[in-house]
Amino acid sequence: MAxxxxxxxxxxxxxxxxxxxxxxxxxRLGFEGISDVRQGKRFELEVDGPLDEAALARIHEMAExxxxxxxxxxxxxxxxxxxxxKVES
Amino acid sequence: xxxxxxxxxxxxxDVEQPWAELGLKRDEYERIREILGRRPxxxxxxxxxxxxxxxxxxxxxxVHLKQFGEKAPENDALLVGIGENAGVVDxxxxxxxxxxxxxxxxxxxxxxxxxxxTGVGGIVRDILAMGARPVAVMDPLRFGAADHPxxxxxxxxxxxxxxxxxxxxxxxxxxxxxxxxxxxxxNPLVNALCVGVMKxxxxxxxxxxxxxxxxxxxxARTGGDGIGGVxxxxxETFESTGPAKRPAVQVGDPFQEKxxxxxxxxxxxxxxxxxxxxxxxxxxxxxxxxxxxxxxGGMRVELDTVPLRDATLxxxxxxxxxxxxxxxxxxxxxxxxxxxEICEKWDVIATVIGEVTDGDRLEIYWHGEQIVDVPPxxxxxxxxxxxRPYARPEWQDALQADDANKLPRxxxxxxxxxxxxxxxASPNQASKAWITDQYDRFVQGNTxxxxxxxxxMIRIDADTNLGVAVATDGNGRYAKLDPYAGAxxxxxxxxxxxxxxxxxxxxxSDCLNFGxxxxxxxxxxxxxxxxxxxxxxxxxGTPVTGGNVSLYNxxxxxxxxxxxxxxxxxxxxxxxxRTPVAFxxxxxxxxxxxxxxxxxxxxxxxxxxxxxxxxxPPAVDLERERLLAEILISASRDGMIDAAHxxxxxxxxxxxxxxxxxxxxxxRLVVPDGLDAFTxxxxxxxxxxxxxxxRSEEVRFNDMCGARGLPVTRIGVIDGDxxxxxxxxxxxxxxxxxxxEETIPALLA
Numbered sequence: 001m002a003x004x005x006x007x008x009x010x011x012x013x014x015x016x017x018x019x020x021x022x023x024x025x026x027x028r029l030g031f032e033g034i035s036d037v038r039q040g041k042r043f044e045l046e047v048d049g050p051l052d053e054a055a056l057a058r059i060h061e062m063a064e065x066x067x068x069x070x071x072x073x074x075x076x077x078x079x080x081x082x083x084x085x086k087v088e089s
Numbered sequence: 090x091x092x093x094x095x096x097x098x099x100x101x102x103d104v105e106q107p108w109a110e111l112g113l114k115r116d117e118y119e120r121i122r123e124i125l126g127r128r129p130x131x132x133x134x135x136x137x138x139x140x141x142x143x144x145x146x147x148x149x150x151x152v153h154l155k156q157f158g159e160k161a162p163e164n165d166a167l168l169v170g171i172g173e174n175a176g177v178v179d180x181x182x183x184x185x186x187x188x189x190x191x192x193x194x195x196x197x198x199x200x201x202x203x204x205x206x207t208g209v210g211g212i213v214r215d216i217l218a219m220g221a222r223p224v225a226v227m228d229p230l231r232f233g234a235a236d237h238p239x240x241x242x243x244x245x246x247x248x249x250x251x252x253x254x255x256x257x258x259x260x261x262x263x264x265x266x267x268x269x270x271x272x273x274x275x276n277p278l279v280n281a282l283c284v285g286v287m288k289x290x291x292x293x294x295x296x297x298x299x300x301x302x303x304x305x306x307x308x309a310r311t312g313g314d315g316i317g318g319v320x321x322x323x324x325e326t327f328e329s330t331g332p333a334k335r336p337a338v339q340v341g342d343p344f345q346e347k348x349x350x351x352x353x354x355x356x357x358x359x360x361x362x363x364x365x366x367x368x369x370x371x372x373x374x375x376x377x378x379x380x381x382x383x384x385x386g387g388m389r390v391e392l393d394t395v396p397l398r399d400a401t402l403x404x405x406x407x408x409x410x411x412x413x414x415x416x417x418x419x420x421x422x423x424x425x426x427x428x429x430e431i432c433e434k435w436d437v438i439a440t441v442i443g444e445v446t447d448g449d450r451l452e453i454y455w456h457g458e459q460i461v462d463v464p465p466x467x468x469x470x471x472x473x474x475x476x477r478p479y480a481r482p483e484w485q486d487a488l489q490a491d492d493a494n495k496l497p498r499x500x501x502x503x504x505x506x507x508x509x510x511x512x513x514a515s516p517n518q519a520s521k522a523w524i525t526d527q528y529d530r531f532v533q534g535n536t537x538x539x540x541x542x543x544x545x546m547i548r549i550d551a552d553t554n555l556g557v558a559v560a561t562d563g564n565g566r567y568a569k570l571d572p573y574a575g576a577x578x579x580x581x582x583x584x585x586x587x588x589x590x591x592x593x594x595x596x597x598s599d600c601l602n603f604g605x606x607x608x609x610x611x612x613x614x615x616x617x618x619x620x621x622x623x624x625x626x627x628x629x630g631t632p633v634t635g636g637n638v639s640l641y642n643x644x645x646x647x648x649x650x651x652x653x654x655x656x657x658x659x660x661x662x663x664x665x666x667r668t669p670v671a672f673x674x675x676x677x678x679x680x681x682x683x684x685x686x687x688x689x690x691x692x693x694x695x696x697x698x699x700x701x702x703x704x705x706p707p708a709v710d711l712e713r714e715r716l717l718a719e720i721l722i723s724a725s726r727d728g729m730i731d732a733a734h735x736x737x738x739x740x741x742x743x744x745x746x747x748x749x750x751x752x753x754x755x756x757r758l759v760v761p762d763g764l765d766a767f768t769x770x771x772x773x774x775x776x777x778x779x780x781x782x783x784r785s786e787e788v789r790f791n792d793m794c795g796a797r798g799l800p801v802t803r804i805g806v807i808d809g810d811x812x813x814x815x816x817x818x819x820x821x822x823x824x825x826x827x828x829x830e831e832t833i834p835a836l837l838a
Contacts (some may be wrong), residue, residue: 010340013313015397016410017342024436071200071338 003080004059008068009040043067044080051079065075090406093131095459102128111138117473124467132453132460135405136374136468138658143640145371145446146472150638151604153616156623157633164632167597169292174218174367175285176634177292178596180660184549185289186557187219190229190282190600190656192639197279199339201246205279206254207341210413212283213258214367217350218416220293220357221285224535225547226255228265228281229561229600229654233274235516235836240269243277244524244837251281251282252527253449257343258350263545265561269516270731274567276642280654286549291357293739295366296383297419300447302363304377304390305425307432307439308349308415312398313560315339315372315411325381340702345414345437352435353416361428364419374408374468376417377443381451381465384419388465390443390453392439404455419445477611489570491703493689498767505766506818508557508698510828512771513746515697518739520750521830541747543586543735548664556664560657560680563602564738565650566691567706573621577709580625581775582737583657587716589735589778591668591725592659597626599636599655604648606640612649615640622653628711631657668725670734671752672745672807677731678754679805682717682794683777687768693739694771701765713776720799721778728791732781742770744779746825755809755822761802766817769804780808 010016016038023037043063047055060077068075093099098104106128108118113134121129121137129137143149158171168185169177175189193208205228210540213223228251232240243380255262265282297304315338356362364384373395383386392404402410420428425441432439446452451468453461512518521540532537537556538546544560555592568575580597587594599622626633636656641650672679685739689695690704724730733750734744749756760766774822782790794801813819 014338015309015312015340015342015398016315017340017344020342021344069200072203072340 002047003070004045004047004051005078006043006045006059006063006067006075007040007078008043008073008075009038011072011074014072092458094458095130095462098125098130104128106134108134108138108157111135112142113138117141120473125463130460132405132408133463135409135838136269136378136461139154139371139374139409140378140468142239142471143606145375147476147638148473149477149640150164150615151474152476153619154638156619157626160623161632162627162630164630166657167196167632167634168289171633171635172636174215174295175571176596176598177219178634178658179289180555180557182550183288185287185292186284186658187216187221187287188282188284188559188656188658188710189215189635190280190320190561190598190654191215191562191637192600192602192730193279193281194277194602194639196338197247198275198277198424201243203338203340205247205250207339207413208281208707209251209254209339210343210346211369212281213260213346214369214416216283216285217286217353218293218295218365218367219285220291221287222354223260223283223285223350224282224533224549225263225545226260226282227545227559227561228279229563230265231268231270231273231278231652233269233277234270234271237274239274241720241837247277247279248524248527254341254343256529258347259532261530261532261539262512263264263530263536263539263547264559265540266563267521267524268648270565275644276649278602278642278652282559282561282598283561284547284557293357293362293365295380296364297380297388298384299363299421300387300445301422302445303420303422303425304388304443304445305418305428305439306395306415306421307418307437309342309412310396310398310438311402311407311415312412313402313406313410316406317672319525339411339413341413348435348437349414349416352437355431356428359427362418362420362482366407366417368415368417370411372408372410372412378465378468380417380419383651384417384445386449386465388443388448388451389446392453392455394440394442396438396440404460450632464732477606477612478609479616480609481613482610488703489705491705493695493701496686496689496695496699496701501613502817505770506820508694509742509770509820512697512739513743513825513827514832515693516832516836518693518743520830521833522830523833523838527634537667538590538669541751542670543589544592546590546592546661546664546667554663554665556661558587558590558592558659558661561654562586563652563654564691566696566702567625567650568614568618568651568653569702570691570704570706572617572651574706574709575624575651575665576618576621578706578775579653579655580622580629580657581709581711581714582735583655584631584714584718585735585778586630587657587659588721589668589821591722592661593722594631594657594718596658597631597633597655601632601636601638602642602649602652602654603640608648611648618651618653622655625711629715657750666725668721668730668733670748672732672754672756673752674731674783675754675807677781677783677807678787678803679807680780680782681777681802681804682799683713684774684800685764685768685772685777686771686774688774692771692773693743707773707775710776714799716797716799717778719775720794720797723793724780724790729786729793730780730782734779736777736779738773740771740773740790741779748779749812749822750826750829754807755813756805756809757808758805758812758814760814761804766814770814
């Protein structure tokens with residue numbers, strides 16, 4: 001069984017109110033030196049069966065249509081293994 | 090990348106510019122060159138292109154909208170009329186109320202949640218900019234067929250977006266509409282209304298005057314969101330440096346907006362602003378040019394002082410950005426420190442970005458170099474005006490000739506019963522509780538009435554119980570059959586809805602949703618609808634105070650039904666006197682007010698039972714509407730009625746079913762002499778309402794109607810736990826409730 005990770009981030013130009021809230025809170029808590037925070041989502045998918053091209057293509061489709069809202073978000077699909085295959089969206 | 094300064098533009102007159110990609114026509118581009126006496130700089134071209142767009146300039150609709158001013162009835166209550174951010178109405182006791190309805194149709198189709206959320210945010214800032222505290226919102230919504238898969242994508246997102254943003258602001262959502270029709274497939278209509286309250290002396294206007302006064306931008310940082318045409322500009326004119334593609338979608342931050350509201354109200358309280366404008370469509374381009382244009386004309390802005398979220402933004406992009414939650418204020422120099430102090434207290438970023446000058450040019454600088462030098466009126470108020478050709482479409486006659494009154498009617502009581510069940514369960518007539526329950530309707534504790542009442546009602550003074558009521562209505566089917574009458578029927582229904590709850594209608598705001606103005610048939614619909622609405626507002630004495638036009642709601646050659654959505658605002662001296670829709674007390678008498686005729690064109694019955702749209706919409710009688718309203722208001726004030734419901738789509742039976750389900754009681758109905766059961770139950774004749782009269786008030790109520798000449802017919806009594814149309818059929822409340830309440834969750838939950 002393989003694990004595939006899908007990282008979803010708001011596109012760089014899209015406002016991230018949550019990230020901003022975290023960024024504003026940091027100095028109040030004594031953590032200086034952070035000029036910007038962007039917050040995203042991480043999905044860890046346990047894949048049944050072999051992790052071949054077809055399976056990755058399915059995951060890519062899944063990410064594009066469901067896990068990420070591609071109108072405002074980007075995503076990256078990563079296979080969690082020693083020799084990670086990185087597929088950019 | 091060289092900066093396209095004014096100097097550079099003068100020296101390089103022949104540079105090709107992407108005016109067409111920015112949506113300008115050749116003659117419009119030529120006119121810009123003529124105004125400036127040179128080619129525009131990139132920044133100027135960006136400003137003109139966005140401000141001269143249909144959305145900002147109203148270039149196709151302006152010639153027709155003029156009627157709202159020309160035909161405006163005398164109305165002492167109107168404090169600020171059309172042309173400002175929103176109109177303001179005097180509601181007595183020193184209070185003024187401002188309200189406006191706007192569209193956010195296209196963004197809500199692309200990204201339903203954020204599109205609808207930022208629609209709420211935008212209208213709230215409009216109201217705030219007038220000096221008022223926003224107190225309630227409403228959302229008239231229209232989607233494609235209820236069972237279409239795309240409706241399941243768009244509707245839940247829109248509803249969640251409205252709820253999410255409004256609930257975070259702590260604003261009750263007190264009403265609106267949800268309508269389904271195939272014609273809105275691919276072009277959903279997401280209109281948003283906001284109501285705000287202030288004292289007379291707090292009214293603020295959008296103008297920049299007084300040389301030396303500072304221009305302050307405050308609220309969120311400016312980012313690369315909502316930039317439409319500028320991506321074209323950036324990639325066509327210059328070597329691309331910044332992010333290549335900017336999305337047209339904006340993401341809202343309601344908590345930032347909440348801070349902006351409280352911060353702005355405190356600034357108003359200390360009387361620190363000379364002029365104020367919210368930033369919405371066209372962002373800083375719009376705010377700076379409109380403020381300067383409405384004032385004395387001169388303004389100088391240092392664009393590099395604008396706080397950015399993304400340091401790579403070009404000056405064009407900063408001017409065009411539609412980042413949310415921003416406002417622009419004109420402040421006298423000695424008040425700037427206090428202004429900034431209040432902003433800091435609320436954690437709102439505020440920056441002096443320029444000042445009012447004694448010239449008549451809007452000048453914008455970037456790192457010390459001049460990139461904009463324009464007469465602001467030419468950008469903001471003197472854009473192109475089109476007299477677009479319009480013509481009655483050739484299919485209109487055939488549509489009107491396809492008479493709905495000739496459709497096969499139910500032949501028996503059993504068939505009537507079956508059709509009643511079918512209609513009350515149809516998506517348009519079914520309960521919308523699944524949707525409105527997702528909104529906070531009662532936050533702040535001043536909500537008197539909310540959906541599913543006839544209008545939303547808010548108490549604005551806790552000591553005197555003064556309140557305002559607002560209803561929004563629109564019927565695209567009626568307007569398709571006859572745009573002139575359809576617009577009047579929308580007004581009549583909203584007017585009636587306000588009066589039914591006991592409030593006196595005062596003023597109108599409208600959101601005119603149509604197809605492409607380049608189609609003469611659509612333009613004819615628009616011309617007819619505006620003429621109809623202006624005429625009716627004149628007759629009813631309720632001026633249009635502002636609103637918005639949304640064109641190009643069409644896919645390919647197919648336009649949506651012409652859909653003028655009309656909001657009416659009314660005032661009620663004592664909200665404890667309001668009239669709800671619920672039939673509660675057994676034994677109370679039911680009266681039908683008004684005349685019932687065989688009018689089925691565009692009706693819910695013709696749609697649900699026959700899938701038909703044809704014939705003529707119900708006749709409009711505005712004098713009757715006014716009389717009916719007077720009776721309903723008097724009856725409410727004097728305690729003669731305990732419940733009332735206006736009659737509109739679905740006819741009498743729809744109203745009775747809603748009132749019975751709301752009150753948890755049944756009703757016995759008798760078909761009056763001279764009417765057949767079918768017409769009695771399903772006709773959609775306008776100018777009618779059903780009321781519940783306590784027996785003790787029967788004589789007084791009848792006398793009042795008789796004396797004023799309003800036809801009144803006793804049609805039954807509140808009784809039992811079924812709706813029993815005597816001699817025809819009976820339907821138990823349980824059966825009706827299932828039919829009425831399970832449709833929407835089954836389709837969308």
